[in-house]
C-alpha cells in the first residue's frame with residue numbers, strides 16, 4: 001500500500017467518503033445542509049423522490065431538465081452535498097454544470113438498468129461516486145466519454161462535437 005501524499009486533501013476526503021458510503025448505516029448519513037435542502041436543487045440538477053403510483057412530478061424547481069427521480073433522493077442528495085464539500089477546490093462556477101451533469105448522467109444510466117430500484121441505495125451512490133472520481137481524473141480535459149460528453153438526452157446535441165466547453169459558453 002502506498003501512503004497518500006499528505007498535501008492531497010481531496011484524496012483523503014474522497015477516501016473517507018467512500019468508506020462512509022460502504023460502511024455507514026444509511027440512516028446515519030447526514031449533512032448539515034440537508035435540513036435546508038432535503039432534495040438536491042442546484043447547478044441545473046433537480047432530484048426528487050420517486051413515489052410509485054403517484055402523479056408524475058412536474059416540479060422542475062429552477063432546473064431546465066426533468067427531475068431525476070429516485071426513491072433514494074435523500075441519500076443521493078447527501079452524497080452530492082458531500083461531493084460538493086470534498087471537491088470544493090476543484091468544482092467552480094464555470095465547471096460545476098459539467099460536473100453535476102456528469103453525476104446526473106451516471107445516476108440516470110444506473111437507474112435505467114436497475115428498475116425497480118432496490119431498497120439499498122449504495123449501488124446508486126457508488127455509481128455516482130465513481131463518476132465523481134472519473135471527473136476528478138479528467139478535470140480540465142475534454143473527456144468524450146458518455147457521462148462527460150452527453151449529460152442527458154435533452155442536451156445530447158450540445159456536446160455532440162466532443163467539446164465540453166461548448167456547454168459553458170466559452171468563446
Ligand SMILES: [Zn+2]
Pocket residue numbers: 134138143144145146147148149
Ligand atoms: Zn468522462
